[in-house]
Amino acid sequence: MNKVFITGTDTAVGKTVVSLALLQMLRQQDIVCAGYKPLSQNAQLTEQGLQCVDAQLLQQASTIALDYDRVNPYPFTGSEVSTGAITTVNERQLTTGMSFIEGQVERLVIEGTGGWHSRINTQNPLSDWVIKQKIPVILVVGIKLGCINHAILTAESILQQGGEVVGWVANRINPGLEEYQQLITLLTQHIAAPKIGEIPYIPHAHQKDLAAYFTTQPLANFFTR
Template sequence: MAKKKFFIAGTDTDAGKTRVACGLLEKARQSGLQTAAIKPVAAGCEKTDAGLRNDDALALQDAMTLQLPYAQVNPVALEEAIAPHIAAMHENKSLSVNRLAGFCNGILMQSCDWVVIEGAGGWRVPLNPRETLANLAVELNLPVILVVGMKLGCINHALLSVEAIERDGLKVAGWVANRIDPAMSCYEENIMTLRTLIGAPCLGEVPFLEVPSKENIAKYLDLESL
């Protein structure tokens, strides 16, 4: 089978990109596929004896089947949990699409069946005054899986994100509804609206989980349409 490659985007910060990405990796593993992942830039890292480490990148490293060093899974680790371009500026570092694409291509060339590249924040998160993470997805020419954080306002966020992705010339391969607000009003009506207005297939509805492990999340995902 041809290698499947996807860019994981979110409607906002904390939409649940990493949890869904890990669930997708686990679902692919359960289907007997070899998987890999990369979070090219992560802002919000803790100092450890081994260097800066990001929880999301560690989760991806744990969920994938390939055994790769942390530096390949998260090549640009920034300490402050703020917008990546601001965190990089505070550390006198520069971010560019060309550099991040080089890291991603190293993962994309790995011998495996299923690869996900996880962005940071929403679709238009800046890397520098001229480029955003959207430009990285365009440079890599990858289909996008959009994670919709189910909360008040999600319909607008989701539709604007889909519009922006398609305007940038990329395909929305599918979307996942991730319930981040257990008390969200009119959840079913919101889901129905999104299913009606988003042309791409819904890959699953992930409920609010007390234990959001990759195995628990994978139960709610379907990769058949991918």
Template sequence: MTHTLFIAGTDTDVGKTVVSKAILQAADKMGMTTIGYKPVAAGCEVTPEGNRNSDALHLQDAANVSVAYDKVNPYALLEPCSPHIAAKLEGVNIDEIVLSNQLQELKQQANFVLVEGAGGWRVPVSDSECLSSWVQQHNLPVILVVGVKLGCLSHAMLTAETIERDGLNIVGWVANRVNPGEKHYREIITMLEQKINAPKLGEIPYMPSVKKRDLSKHIDLTLIL
């Protein structure tokens, strides 16, 4: 059996990749074979091997199953903006069939596949479609990432309500301390614990070079696996 989970953020820059890496590391410690999947990434560097997105590279590095970059990130778009704009600028059509076929292929290679979204829950990938509709098609269980800072309570509650209204199950959430100066951190966590109808899987503390660290101790996957 392959566990497939979707990482959703309350917004962009809330730490989806940091949390994804922590979860992949925790799954590795549990003895699972792991792959990270970033279906769509906007904001890449041009390299001799092709476009490369730093978040997708972190997922590739955190997994314990070796997978080619274009399998981890089939749509690597250059412009750091909404995917539907970035795709338009490059004349690219983000095809949900491609995303689905790639997901199925990855599920054959590992028993834990973590799918990281782009931006917030309703991020558009075309003029008519959002990435969330693809997640709905596959009925993926969702882990919500909350970047703890001023304003995150409203964003978190609205996102959780929308995910549930879309018919999907939030199986857990993770707090990522993106603002070390947030003096009401504990009160915010208490409110999130009351308002999100899912277990808190962990809290990632603020730390320098966070994406280069072993973060597995900050995540408890036994609550959902």
């Protein structure tokens, strides 16, 4: 298996951080890898056109040089509920873009936007495309009160749609949460997939080396099967 889709229990739970961590881990193993973000939110107008910070980070973390529009073919200025200019998302273009990068790398990390069912300028969520393409999923859980419900429902929804959850990653987004360890224990018991990473609260995490927070053996098993 040479690619994986990173989804989250919600928006702002650490999908980009986990995507970067995974790319860092692959780089350290001398594996040619790249990031792909089909849709993005909150893009800003630059001299090169609309660009999203998250997609820029994936572009920089890739081991091959890719033009921005290859990494992020659909940058949107709005959020999920304020999508800016209406643009029709062409799933064929998403697939063509994925295949272009996939043909140049050994491993491809595809980052979603928002949660599993989030919609941006399309009647269907990006998850429908993921299911059609049969891309295995890694679930990012932002550890906070209420995350158990969100995590279990998201994992169940992926499975009910015919998807595969190959693992989940705990990302601590609330440093003051007293129930942190209890939440990790409960999530481990109730998500039907292995915990493959646990990232502590780290300010400016995208600037740090995050590869060590992954449990590499389950990932190695997944990527070499």
